[in-house]
Amino acid sequence: MKNQEIIFRKGSKVILRPLQESDIPLFQKWMNNPKVTHFLANVFPITFIDEKNWYESNSKSTKDRVILAIVDRKTKKLIGTMGMHNIDYISGVATTGSVIGDERYWGKGYGTEAKMLLLELAFNELNLRKLYSEVIVYNERSLAFSNKCGYKEEARLKDHHYKSGQYHDQVILSVFRSDWQDVWEKYSSENKIKIR
Ligand SMILES: CC(C)(COP(=O)(O)OP(=O)(O)OC[C@H]1O[C@@H](n2cnc3c(N)ncnc32)[C@H](O)[C@@H]1OP(=O)(O)O)[C@@H](O)C(=O)NCCC(=O)NCCS
Numbered sequence: 001m002k003n004q005e006i007i008f009r010k011g012s013k014v015i016l017r018p019l020q021e022s023d024i025p026l027f028q029k030w031m032n033n034p035k036v037t038h039f040l041a042n043v044f045p046i047t048f049i050d051e052k053n054w055y056e057s058n059s060k061s062t063k064d065r066v067i068l069a070i071v072d073r074k075t076k077k078l079i080g081t082m083g084m085h086n087i088d089y090i091s092g093v094a095t096t097g098s099v100i101g102d103e104r105y106w107g108k109g110y111g112t113e114a115k116m117l118l119l120e121l122a123f124n125e126l127n128l129r130k131l132y133s134e135v136i137v138y139n140e141r142s143l144a145f146s147n148k149c150g151y152k153e154e155a156r157l158k159d160h161h162y163k164s165g166q167y168h169d170q171v172i173l174s175v176f177r178s179d180w181q182d183v184w185e186k187y188s189s190e191n192k193i194k195i196r
Contacts, residue, residue: 065083
């Protein structure tokens with residue numbers, strides 16, 4: 001069976017599946033692309049070995065993170081990656097991060113759907129309570145897609161990131177399960193998403 005046929009979660013636009021070794025070259029390509037890294041903390045070049053090491057540590061089974069590949073459901077093409085990190089089951093919190101590396105897919109709803117599927121897993125299966133995310137203030141697309149998924153601004157770290165010759169604030173956004181539930185009901189019914 002082709003790995004692309006492995007389906008962990010399916011939406012109307014995307015499939016989320018576990019990482020696979022053949023993802024490494026595209027991940028490396030994206031993580032060196034300044035159009036992508038402009039929105040991330042990454043600054044240094046990423047070698048194949050760096051990416052392979054990242055893959056090897058993040059593809060091992062563990063309960064303190066969930067990292068998935070985002071695949072375009074129609075073309076079966078790998079378009080990005082999304083995950084939950086530092087899962088704390090005592091407090092019920094985790095941090096989330098997302099990259100759609102193929103910029104032709106930006107702003108078309110793929111990120112929103114992938115994040116919705118990840119939040120459904122976090123809240124309805126892992127019994128988490130609150131997820132948070134860190135966004136550089138000029139990343140309006142990321143702020144917009146987070147808001148669509150129910151995240152709200154919780155704090156700002158002043159002049160936290162030095163990017164493109166200037167300091168920029170970091171916005172910390174969070175979403176509580178109680179606030180997300182209605183957003184999910186509406187989103188899943190409008191987009192005819194049925195998980196189970
Ligand atoms: C951030 C990211 C994951 C969002 O995924 P996406 O598929 O592009 O987002 P969506 O299309 O689902 O939602 C984006 C929303 O922002 C809006 N948007 C797009 N460009 C925008 C812009 N320049 N300013 C403000 N809003 C914008 C879109 O219209 C959309 O809202 P709408 O559906 O109500 O119209 C993706 O763009 C990405 O990976 N970018 C590069 C890396 C990155 O920024 N990662 C996140 C780091 S915190």
